[in-house]
Amino acid sequence: MALRDGWSSPSTVEDQEEEETPLLQEPAEKWTVPPQCCSARYNLAFMMFLGFAVVYGLRVNLSVAMVAMVNTTGMQPLFNGSESKECPASSITSNSSNDIPDQPDGVPRYPWNPQTQGMLLGAFFFGYLFTQVPGGYLSGRFGGSKFLGGGVLGTAVLTILTPLAAExxxxxxxxxxxxxxxxxxxxxxxxxxxxxxxxxxxERARLMTISGAGGNFGAFIAFPLTGFICHNLGWPAVFYCCGGAGCLWAVLWFIMVSDEPHTHPRISDREREYIINSIGSEGGSHGWSVPVLPLVCSGPLWAIIITQMCSNWSYYTLLTSLPTYMDTVLHFDLRQNSFLSALPYLGGWLCAVLSGVCADKLLEKEMLSVTSVRKIFTFAGLVIPAGFLVAVGFSGCSGILAVTFLTLSITFGGISAAGVFMNQIDIAPQYAGFLLGIINTFGTIPGVLAPVIMGLLTKDHTLLGWRNVFYLSAGVSVFGALYFTLFASGKIQTWALKDKEETVRTQ
Known part of the structure; x- marks a missing residue:
């Protein structure tokens, strides 16, 4: 009862559930793997990498530009607590944030208080919530290239309009x-x-961490570039440059990318056969119907949802608040602020890519099961960063220690890229896009709440307030790691095997 060339099905669904990944049923040597260099699948990963670099540039530009957009001269003094005196401007931060960052003549400034800034930083996620599930469902039905490219293009055009909206x-x-x-x-x-x-x-872990790591790389590039542009051209130029880059990428994307291997005009026959045969009936369109009730009742799916919510709480807190922390507590000037806010994401990018390579090697050599690999990488990628966030709370006014611990926290957070963040394609490959839409809908809730809560905890800009921000993020991350370790799975779920069951019955 062969379901596809290259591997045979177990005789029952229960036996089939025991297999973590179908390709692992046969020795790796049996499969003729085409070269990776210049291949269509790695070119796609590179284009996605660039796309998500642009996406995160479009997402975080306001975080740094906000420092230059806000006029604090008419506001109450920022520091009124006993701890505020512990962090005076040092010689290396002589251009303190207490001085208004230089802006060209005619560039507007706005008297936004911390609560307003937190609300504006969280506004992005209010819209982000509503298109996750429809986007995942329609991408799984009609192909993802048009939705990915169109989403970036639409966001880029709106980014260009940001200065007008602020006015x-x-x-x-x-x-x-x-x-x-x-x-x-x-x-x-x-x-x-x-x-x-x-x-x-x-090759899943490698390909998906390469493409997804574009987010960290985009944050790494966007923070210092935004600071440089703000200082030299004024904050409105940030949105024009980022929006223009997004439009350019979208044009290249629509020219170079296809939804599936068999529709790609430039893929080799050898690579096409390798991809199609190795994936088999797991991938492709899921049709119009999806198993809604089994999804709702799936313990492994809820493990992914809850863990990603916990992980995203820390990630979004740091993504949106680091420039403010560097500005109001450590007193780095705009250019120092943007560079040091970017530094942690360089480590996160490198660690995410390396974790993908290591995860694939462990599976290829059959050293661990898919379930074990996902749990190990998730636990390490959440607990280790949480420890460094706690250390940030103890760093006080030491800019060197704070930046070091923040860098290590986000760097080791990249480990989880080969864990929970790709687990949905393990448990239900056909529905992976739809599942990610559901997961990201829940995962966006921290993006809405974290900046608002951060604004409330740090309204006086004291060390105590920021210490509570870091402690809260660390505690949430540890809870997510423990939950995933207890309840996650790397096995294809029964409700995702419907097509295979029908195939078995008809043979």
Whole structure:
């Protein structure tokens, strides 16, 4: 009862459930693997890498630009607690944040208080919530390339309009940022739907961490570049440059990318056969119907959802608040602020890519099961960073220690890229895009709440307030790691095997 060339099915669904990944049923040597260099699948990973670098540039530009957009001269003094005196401006931060960053003549400034800033930083995620599930469902049905490219293009165009919205008022800027999130919400589910058709099981971790690591790389590039542009050209130029880069990438994407290997005009026959045969009936379109009730009752799916919510709490807290922390507590000037805010994401990018390679090697050599690999990488990628966040709380006014611990925290956080963040394609490859839409919908809730809570905890800009921010993030991460370790799985779930059961019965 062969279901596809290259491997045979177990005689029952129960036996089939015991297999972690179908490709692992046969020795790796049996499969003729085409070269990776310049291959269509790795070119796709590189284009996704660039796309998500742009996506995160579009997402975080406001975090740094906010420092230059806000006029604090008419506001109450920022430091009124006993701990505020512990962090005076040092010689290396002589251009303190207490001095207004230089802006060209005619560039507007706005008297936004910390609560307003937190609300604007969280506005993106209000829109981001609503397109995750529809984007994942439609990408799985019609192909992900048009949704990924269109989402980036729409967000880029709206980014160009940001200075106009800010001039019109807070409500307009809030609405614009929410619309940006609405457009960008389809991108990650579309990526997952495409990899369900493109990623051979023994290369999943590498391909998906390469593409997903573009987010960390984008944050690494966007923070210092935004600071440089703000200082030299004024904050409006940040949004024009980032938006223009997004439009350019979208044009290249639509020219170079196809939804599936068999529709790609430049893929080799050898690579096409390798991808299609290794993935088999797991990937491809899931049709119009999805098993909603089994999804709702799936313990492994809820393990992914809860863990990603916990992980995203720390990630979004740092992504949106690091420039503010560098500015109001450590007193780095705008250019120092942007570079030091970016540094942790360089480590996160490198660690994510390396974790993908290591995870694939462990599976290829059959040293660990898929379940064990996902749990180990997730636990390490959440607990180790949590420890460094606690250390940040004890670093006090030492800018060197704070930056070091933050860098190590986000760097080791990249380990989880080969864990929970790709687990949905293990448990239900056909529905991977749809599942990621569901997971990211829940995972976006911390993006809405974290900046608001951060604004409340740090309204006085004291060390105690920021210490509570870091402690809260660390505690949430540890809870997520423990939950995933207890309840996660790397096995294809019964409700995701419907097509195979029907195939077995008809043979």
């Amino acid at each position: 019109l008022g807070i409500k307009w800027l809030f609405a614009l940022r929410a619309l940006e999130g609405f457009g960008e919400g389809v991108t990650f589910p579309a990526m997952m739907a495409m990899w369900a058709c493109w990623a051979p099981p023994l």
